[in-house]
Amino acid sequence: MNMNKNTDFIAPGRSKPKSDNGKVLTYVVIIFIVLLFVIPILWLILSSFKTQEEMVTFPPTFFPLKAQFQNYIDALTKINYFKYLGNTIVLSLIYTVPGIITTAIFGYGFARFNAPGKKIFFNILMVLLLIPPIAVLIPEYAFFSKLHLVNTYYIWLLWGIAGNPLFIYLFKQFFSYFPKELEEAALLDGCSHIGVLFRIFLPLSKPIIVTVSLLSFLTVYGDFMGPAILLSGDNTTLAVAMANGYVARNGILLTPVLLSGIVLYLVPVLLIFIFGQRYYVQGFISSSGVKE
């Protein structure tokens, strides 16, 4: 609005109302789109309180006739919900915690040293960044079954310490911003490179550690194909257990119970999203190479 003078000069008498209308229109369109994006979540929550009959009556109703809290109790008892939730969290931690340490080491290596062959390995890392993990799942399955690792959590430990290429890249980006003097001063004082990484760089890298932890945790928490193919029975995660477990004796899917289970499954994701969003978004943007 401060630019009235300029715009009036270009299009006399028309520009001010036009830009106001434009602004209103922008808000209307954005709010409309935001509603479209929120409605599926609302619909999930509303449907999770409906009865099995309401789910199949046509035409559907917007609100449940009577909120069925029983669905949530069924969701927790029909399958051993807390056991599978525990499995999921354990699996996420097995992948995340050792993984953070090794990816930080790899990131430091790529960020702080120059060596013949570095370019080749960095390009390999960039290609791995593009290949979706699912594309190598079957060869990995064949390989892991040769090693008798199928249906164990060691696979996730191996995946973790092998270093997710995205996380290595994020650490590498973050570490390359530290001044060379910081590293040299510590080295002169007799600190080793591992010491520089763990005593100086990592304590200064809280944002990137949080980002990688969140991304890493959510990767395993939300994964379906990995546990569906590589784990079985009681060992599996919540995602797989929910997709298989909420069935009545006659084989009919208990949709509202499943949806209640999903609402509960989403709670940790929402909490991470609300409190860690800044870090989550940051990791995302850095991965594309846009500067902020």
Place this chain on the structure above:
Amino acid sequence: MLFKGIRIKHETKMFYMFIGFWIVMFIFMNVIPMAYSFYFSLTNYDGLSKPVFVGFSNYLNLLKDYRFTGSILQTIIFTFFNIVATLTISLFVANLLSRKIKGQGFFRSVLFLPYAVPVIATVFIWKTLLNRESGLVNLILGSINSSLSLNLLVNYPMAALISVFVWQLGGSMIIFLAGFQNIPRALVEAAEIDGASPLAILIRIKIPLLTPLIMYQIIVGIMLSFSVIVQPILLTSSPGSAFTAFLSQQPPSQNFFTLIYVFQQAFTNQNFGTAMAASWYMLLIMIVISLIFIRLTRRFVFYEYE
């Protein structure tokens, strides 16, 4: 000079000490499984008995399998429409959000949220939303006219599937939004002073500056679209059927993609040889499409820093 030589050697040594384990794991987790997979593709391995070498016959037989060739065609069609739909809409939304508006952070969060929703939750949210009986879409249609109802999941399975990915466009939107915010103000202001309309500024200045990002997103989009498997199986395979085994459910032919073919050959039919050959075809097609695309668009891409 000698001192310098030793120093360089030391740095090289340090680099490989830091990266060495990664290289070992890369060989262990990627190279060996890949080599394994190529070896299996030349055999009739069924997961149990000893593999027998059969040469390239798996590759040749696949070309005669109409389910395989059909799945390749469907994957390419899906990839095309999925990328066009998600990227156009996310570019449009990012452009709206990049304007000076109140509550920008809030809007951005809400639009980004669906991206964080795990795949299994997404699928069942969408299944309830588009369902013929209990779906919201039919509730809205029915309130307009009681005879209106759409069975989207059965009649338009690919469109239904793409709508899931449009809902989850948060990731690409965030990247485009950062791109829009990086565009130098001076450029846009100069154009405004010259009397350019917002649309002209978008098409002539902003989009050309964003072409490297758009390229990046399209390449990522190709990789992601080829690796879609959970959504088509759980979203569009026939509802009501008991959840026996996840992979033995059949999505409608429109949504029968190559990766589904690969997994079903491997785990339902125990044809590891065929599955591996099919996945090598898939990888080859992904690479070829990406390379052709990069070649064709090279002269339209604007690289600021070259």
